[in-house]
Amino acid sequence: MAILSIRRYPDPVLRAKATPVKIINDDIRRLAADMIETMQDANGVGLAAPQVGVGLRMVIVDVDPENHEPRVLINPVVAKRSREKDTADEGCLSFPGLRSKVKRAHCVVCEAQNLDGDITEYQVEGLPARAIQHEIDHLDGMLFVDKVGPSDRISLKEDLEELEEAYNLARDVASERLP
Secondary structure, three states: OOOOOOOOOOOHHHHOOOEOOOOOOHHHHHHHHHHHHHHHHOOOOEEEHHHHOOOEOEEEEEOOOOOOOEEEEEEEEEEEEOOOEEEEEEEOOOOOOOEEEEEEEOEEEEEEEOOOOOEEEEEEEOHHHHHHHHHHHHHOOOOHHHHOOHHHHHHHHHHHHHHHHHHHHHHHHHHHHOO
């Protein structure tokens, strides 16, 4: 297993729509194991494949935070959402240090394939439901900052600009190293 590099905003891979996983093979299993290790190393509760630069519809979510049992969800979809909504502080491993209030369904039913290719269904509420919705958003190129209210968007503006500057500087430095 390996710790993967987590892509940071505004990396374009975070805005790209991920493609479905067609075949679950050893490469997918290895990616899943690496993503679990990466998520745990970063103290996250979820991680989407695009966040590690892989444009596939696969996420890792710790659906049982008390027992820390991360689940691999391949080609996940939210089949049902509760009408009840919660607004809570949300962050993202691709936005280090940023947090903001986001409104999401309190309870969801998620259908996905597991690493054996079997269709599984998870009914979760609270933080696990929030994490599943957040990670599935990543698969569609949607970021948590897209879901914040207008006043929060204004308060995040300076932090987002700093992340953009850091990303552009790192990209420029990397391009100077090329022969």
